[in-house]
Amino acid sequence: MKRITAKDLEEKLNTEFNLNIIDVRETDEVAEGKIPGAVNIPLGLIEFRMNELDKNKPYIMVCRSGGRSGRASQFLESHGYDVTNMDGGMLAWEGKTV
Template sequence: MSVKEISIEELKQKLEQEDAIQLVDVREDEEVAEGMIPEAIHIRMGDIPEKLDAFDQTQEYYIICRSGKRSENVCYYLEDQGYQATNVVGGMLAWTGETKPKL
């Protein structure tokens, strides 16, 4: 079984075209401090199980990390829990768009 995937280019198009997409950055605090995509919310990978109430089973979630491996694992977990999740291939290493510091 594989998870759904989206490229950085496809993600950029979605961010430009859609009002609100559910983008979740699962990197650690020190990684996010270097900058994250402005539309993203930050929930560390290790915190996902206890934060499942922040997710809505009717929404599609796009999961991003540094390179795409941790986000892929989170996608498998979320799908096992009944949520719709798509992995952002290449992660923040491939992101060339705007970032903001996490406050």
């Protein structure tokens, strides 16, 4: 499984456009703040909503601490998606949130 640090993702957000970030936390957690541009698909719905994702695009998976996004990354990777897990999750995120 590919990984990225929160700091490296923050730097990528400052230099690249069209990053595909999927936040797999529950909606009440996301309401407290998410990375700008991130799309919320709770972990329990990944299997049912993965058809909304494009296998030709890379995705960065995020959760609270990195565990749930790691599981989501493994699941999507096993179905042919290009995914990277953000280590440490939102607990490690120091960038701005919306």
